[in-house]
Amino acid sequence: MALLEVNNLVTKFKTDAGDVQAVRGVSFKLEPKEALGIVGESGSGKSQMMYSIIGLLADNGVVESGDVMFDGEDISIKNFKNKREYNDFMRKIRGNSMAMIFQDPMTFLNPVLKVETQLIEPMLNHGNMSKEEAKKRAIELMKLVGIPSPEKRIKQYPFEFSGGMRQRIIIAIALANNPKLIIADEPTTALDVTIQAQVLELIEDLKDKSDSAIIMITHDLGVVAKLCDRIAIMYGGKIVEIGTDRDIFHDPKHPYTEGLLQCISNPENDDEQDLTPIAGSPPDLLNPPKGCPFVDRCTKAMKVCKDYEPPVSTIKEGHQCACWLLDERAVKK
Amino acid sequence: MSENKVILSVRNLKTYFDVTKGIFSPRQIVKAVDDVSFDIMENETFGLVGESGCGKTTLGRTIVKLYEPESGSIIFEGKDIAKMKGKELTAFRKDMQMIFQDPYASLNPRMTVGEIIKEPMIIHNIYDNDKDREDRVVELLKIVGLKPDHIRRYPAEFSGGQRQRVGIARALAVNPKFIVCDEPISALDVSIQAQVVNLLKDIQKEMGLSYLFVAHDLSMVKHISDRIGVMYLGQMVELGPANDVYHRPLHPYTTALLSAIPIPDPDVAKKKQRIVLEGEVPSPINPPKGCPFCTRCPKATERCHKERPVPIEVGTRKVACHLYEK
Known part of the structure; x- marks a missing residue:
């Protein structure tokens, strides 16, 4: 499923x-x-x-x-x-x-709360964990995302971390509840x-x-x-x-x-x-084009592309594409 | 390109910023550009790469004298602009223009596109009547791929890519010989980036311009540049022809930086072994004593921590690293 x-x-x-x-x-x-x-x-x-x-x-x-x-x-x-x-x-x-990692590591974290508080929050809110367990898990998570001396750094505030380290903390928060x-x-x-x-290496x-x-x-x-x-x-x-x-x-x-x-x-x-x-x-989505959204920039655009939405064609299992060129009715060259 | 003349020659350039907080605190100096030397030839594109905070933008801005250098010289066509002031400086600016990073912030929202492009012509007294200036604006709009009737419109009516084209037209308005492009494409979408890069290349061919192209996007810099300088913590650690630097990087930092680029090909990208650097760039207020890179360098020796390496020539390149000294 x-x-x-x-x-x-x-x-x-x-x-x-x-x-x-x-x-x-x-x-x-x-x-x-x-x-x-x-x-x-x-x-x-x-x-x-x-x-x-x-x-x-x-x-x-x-x-x-x-x-x-x-x-x-x-x-x-x-x-x-x-x-x-x-x-x-x-x-x-x-x-x-379901957890999220956002773009900007500078604004995601609350600047007035210690990293620890922010790390254990999702565990306390969702899980059945006691505060002590959550704190233990928070240190494990810090280790997992590669933050050195986590026992010490967990008591620090976000401004004491660099951009890359903050992004690691955000990843740790996302991972908190598996x-x-x-x-x-x-x-x-x-x-x-x-x-x-x-960071990519870490995510991988x-x-x-x-x-x-x-x-x-x-x-x-x-x-x-x-x-x-x-x-x-x-x-x-x-x-x-x-x-x-x-x-x-x-x-x-x-x-x-x-x-x-x-x-x-x-x-x-x-x-x-x-x-x-x-x-x-790109097209203005206030007035999106009637047909294919790419029609105005496409070098292969045909008449049909302007007025009708392209159907989704399956090229092979799992590979799908919405383009009139792939439709069986299109002229094949 | 080899028989070309040198158009710009930078020697031992230093740009420092005083960031001391309050009168009783100890003096704190950020050495944003610390003893950098290089030449740019006529018709050449010189790419400047590095991570944020390495001083590449400061270097670009010092060259057009938006910042006052601490010491060193900037020789442009035989004249030292580092010491220029007043009227002389204004006159020099006609030859050297700049394209800025953010096309949303670098155009005055209350001026029409025509007024924006006309302004440098008025400052430098290029035409004596408005009619000629207007004709030139129309011509420039065509060159950068905009329509003549865009002249009465305001920047807000344009997309990012179009605004960057206006910025380019403004830089071209005074027929410069040299343009500093400060991350001109990093605020743009991928499909628009290629449009702007191609435009810059075409203009260069047509008008015989030289570029200093500052960017952090290494693949784009390689694409557009003839030679590349790699900066780290205010110093130029490696300099050489674009392809050489990319395929046979000498400095350990260049090697690491290049291996960090995500390659747009799943077969290559998933197999590629990255050299992942430990740690982060040190603060430029308190840079390491020896080589700026010694705190993160996998090959650092004791000497690297004590002695700052001097750039030496290795084949076509200049490298500042003790590993290559004999």
């Missing part, structure tokens, strides 16, 4: 200028222990999709429709009487069987390259050691290539392609995925090949 199953999720934001259609019908499945990467540019809806799933949308955000099944339970908002009931329910899940799913939203974006390497190591599944939201293809088993590419509020890491990197089917791979430079290659940028900019 899939650990997380999302079906046709639609999220809108009410703004003065109209409804921003941030997530426009997203479906995917995540197996236990799997690492899924969600890649997209800013405004592609990748973060808002996850926030819709874990119930952390901003006040003006509304989940219009969609089903979310987590660990055999239906956690879609429409199943609850009101928002309050939903929030109470989600609060029990978050930080327990979650089934960890959602990491750009966990290394705010860090320097050598510190990023340390924990992936092998723990039983948690990971969803990694990022814009960095290098990061997902290293960590993820499967990758979903998001564009204009939709998943345009999903497949294994090799499917996406070696056999991309969607013109956007292809374009994205062509406009990053791989330092392993030496040829003075020019980067091929994708012309234009």
Whole structure:
């Protein structure tokens, strides 16, 4: 059974200028222990999709429709009487069987509380642990994420830690209750390259050691290539392609995925090949295009792409792509 | 590129900041740039890489004299700009322009795109009437890939990539010979980054510009640069042709930095053995006594902790490391 199953999720934001259609019908499945990467540019809806799933949308955000099944339970908002009931329910899940790692290690931690207090909080709130047990486990967690002399450092405040160390603490907090799913939203974006390497190494190591599944939201293809088993590419509020890491990197089917791979430079290659940028900019989700979201920037766009949404084609088991070029009715060259 | 003339020559440049808190505290000095020397040729792109706090941005800003250097010289076309002041400095700025990191903060939101691009022309008295200036703005907008009718619009109406194009047009307005690009692409999305990098390359070819390209994204720097300088804690630890530095890094820090880049290919990335550096960059207020990298270097010897290495030439490169001294 899939650990997380999302079906046709639609999220809108009410703004003065109209409804921003941030997530426009997203479906995917995540197996236990799997690492899924969600890649997209800013405004592609990748973060808002996850926030819709874990119930952390901003006040003006509304989940219009969609089903979310987590660990055999239906956690879609429409199943609850009101928002309050939903929030109470989600609060029990978050930080327990579902944990989050956020982008900015500088603002996530509470600056006036000791690291220890912040580490044991999820254990006391969710678990049946006594304070003493929780403190013991907190030190174990600090060791696990590679913080030297944890007995001493656990009594310190966040400002006494560097960016990389803070991100380790946040990871330790996420791991506190042995979650089934960890959602990491750009966990290394705010860090320097050598510190990023340390944190990625840690996440990779924990992936092998723990039983948690990971969803990694990022814009960095290098990061997902290293960590993820499967990758979903998001564009204009939709998943345009999903497949294994090799499917996406070696056999991309969607013109956007292809374009994205062509406009990053791989330092392993030496040829003075020019980067091929994708012309234009992403669609405005206040007025999203009727057909394929990528139509205005696609070099292979056809007439049908403009007016009709592309159907999802299955290339092989687990590799799916929403593009008219793959439809059986398309002209094959 | 070898027969090219040197356009900019930096010698023993030092930029210090006084960060002493209050008059009774001991004096505290951040040595942001500490004794850096290098040359940039005509038509060349010189990439400057390093982690945050290594002084790469300070170095870039000192070269255009946004910061006053503590000592050392910056020879641009035979003149030392480190000592320039007043009118002379203003005149020099016509030849050297800067493109900034944040396209949201570096454009005045109350000025139209036309006014923004026109401003440097007015300051440097490039045309004597507004009509000519306007024509030039239209020309520049076309060069950077924007439309002539964008001239009356405000920055808020543009996306990040488009704003960066406006920033580039403004830098080009005075026909400079040299542009300092301070992380011009790091605030942009991947698909837009490539657009801006290609634009910078095209402009360079067309106008014969030299660039100092400051960035922390190592793969992009390798792509755009002819030569690369690697900085650590205010010092240039390695300098050489881009491909050489990438494939045969000499300094232990360069080696570690390169192995930390995530490679966008699952087959390579999952097998790759990283050299993961222990610890973090030391504070520039109290840098290590010897080599700046000795606290994290896997190959450090006793000598590294005591004596600061001097850059020496190894083949095509300059390396500041005791390992390569004979």
